Amino acid sequence: MKFLFDFMDKNIAPLFEKGGKFERLHPLFEAGDTFARTPGDVTPSAPHVRDSIDQKRLMIFVIYALIPCILFGIWNAGSQFNLSNNVEDATLMTDLIRGSAMVLPIILVSYMVGGVWEVLFALVRRHEINEGFLVTGMLFPLVLPPTLPLWQVAVGVSFGIVIGKEIFGGVGYNILNPALTARAFLFFAYPAQISGDKVWVGTAHTAFDNSIFFGTVAENVDGVTMATPLAVAAAVEKGGDAIGALNEAGFSLFNMTMGNIPGCIGSTSAVAIVLGALFLLATGIASWRVMLSGVIGCAAMGWLFNVLPLDNAFAALPFIYHLVMGGFLFGIVFMATDPVSCSATNTGKLIYGFLIGALTVLIRVANPAYPEGAMLAILFMNVMAPLIDHFVVQGHIKKRTAYARALNNA
Numbered sequence: 001m002k003f004l005f006d007f008m009d010k011n012i013a014p015l016f017e018k019g020g021k022f023e024r025l026h027p028l029f030e031a032g033d034t035f036a037r038t039p040g041d042v043t044p045s046a047p048h049v050r051d052s053i054d055q056k057r058l059m060i061f062v063i064y065a066l067i068p069c070i071l072f073g074i075w076n077a078g079s080q081f082n083l084s085n086n087v088e089d090a091t092l093m094t095d096l097i098r099g100s101a102m103v104l105p106i107i108l109v110s111y112m113v114g115g116v117w118e119v120l121f122a123l124v125r126r127h128e129i130n131e132g133f134l135v136t137g138m139l140f141p142l143v144l145p146p147t148l149p150l151w152q153v154a155v156g157v158s159f160g161i162v163i164g165k166e167i168f169g170g171v172g173y174n175i176l177n178p179a180l181t182a183r184a185f186l187f188f189a190y191p192a193q194i195s196g197d198k199v200w201v202g203t204a205h206t207a208f209d210n211s212i213f214f215g216t217v218a219e220n221v222d223g224v225t226m227a228t229p230l231a232v233a234a235a236v237e238k239g240g241d242a243i244g245a246l247n248e249a250g251f252s253l254f255n256m257t258m259g260n261i262p263g264c265i266g267s268t269s270a271v272a273i274v275l276g277a278l279f280l281l282a283t284g285i286a287s288w289r290v291m292l293s294g295v296i297g298c299a300a301m302g303w304l305f306n307v308l309p310l311d312n313a314f315a316a317l318p319f320i321y322h323l324v325m326g327g328f329l330f331g332i333v334f335m336a337t338d339p340v341s342c343s344a345t346n347t348g349k350l351i352y353g354f355l356i357g358a359l360t361v362l363i364r365v366a367n368p369a370y371p372e373g374a375m376l377a378i379l380f381m382n383v384m385a386p387l388i389d390h391f392v393v394q395g396h397i398k399k400r401t402a403y404a405r406a407l408n409n410a
Contacts, residue, residue, distance in 0.1 A: 061279075068272035079260060111138075152190055155185075164177075165181075176379055180331075184379060233321075234314055286333070287353075302317070328357075347395075348385070
């Protein structure tokens with residue numbers, strides 16, 4: 001292998017460097033070289049610091065943390081399809097195969113279309129292809145329903161990459177999380193396919209009927225209507241019992257925690273998300289301040305609604321339900337901790353996370369048009385993050401100035 005890399009460095013790499021025959025294609029060569037190995041390039045002059053973890057390793061660690069959500073999402077998509085279509089001989093394997101047929105095309109389209117935009121902007125701007133897309137290209141499919149049309153996946157990821165990131169200058173300059181920006185675009189542009197009661201479980205397709213790989217689909221199955229837990233809770237009338245309505249619809253606290261319910265591909269299982277969060281915390285990739293303060297903010301706002309004399313069944317839900325329903329937990333672990341769009345100061349991260357948790361519950365309870373809340377809360381706080389950091393830094397400056405004056409006066 002060393003012989004091959006030496007050959008590439010001496011005979012192939014010069015063709016793509018400045019002045020080489022394929023100079024314009026250097027981003028493509030660099031991306032392939034970086035993906036295959038860790039290049040030995042270092043900063044030519046001091047001062048510089050070398051770290052054992054480069055950006056590629058950092059992004060790969062996030063993908064590792066997403067593996068439990070990916071695997072569970074594939075199984076759950078197939079399981080929900082088979083349950084809703086009365087597949088009589090469904091097994092774990094048929095669930096996984098059916099789920100793979102639904103989920104993997106969404107992931108492939110996300111990577112392929114988003115990758116084309118990344119390469120295009122890298123070639124035009126003549127800079128390296130950033131590894132950050134490895135995470136964006138995976139996060140976006142995981143916050144989508146498994147039944148979303150593939151052309152909408154392509155449109156959504158295009159909007160997220162171009163408008164949410166590249167238009168600001170690329171990685172490091174975007175103020176919004178690209179994956180959430182893409183989902184927000186689809187949510188408002190094509191609400192029928194990404195919200196409502198009929199989008200979370202698949203219906204029978206002729207090509208899959210009576211297949212030895214997918215199981216036997218019962219006859220006369222046309223479609224299915226199955227609301228998500230948030231939709232059920234939001235639909236409870238004043239004076240009703242939201243917990244009772246959830247249990248009646250088959251959404252117990254245990255089921256919502258485990259995740260074997262209709263929902264977005266990667267955000268239904270709190271157990272899978274927590275496993276990913278523990279990995280991110282153990283490796284130091286994500287901020288524990290954002291995660292912890294986000295949960296505290298959710299609990300505080302949930303408790304506040306519980307004690308206020310409101311005639312709202314949704315407001316009476318204990319905060320633990322808000323943690324396991326919808327995409328809050330997935331968002332606070334994988335979206336809110338994005339190092340680019342998150343607050344940079346330690347104190348700012350505590351404020352940032354707390355407000356995301358509080359706003360999520362506030363939007364869910366106070367605005368029935370948007371029963372999810374987590375997506376809008378994170379995007380809003382993405383915009384507010386620079387302002388939070390500004391006030392935190394100004395506060396530090398004032399304290400140090402006052403301390404310096406006190407020493408001078410002494």
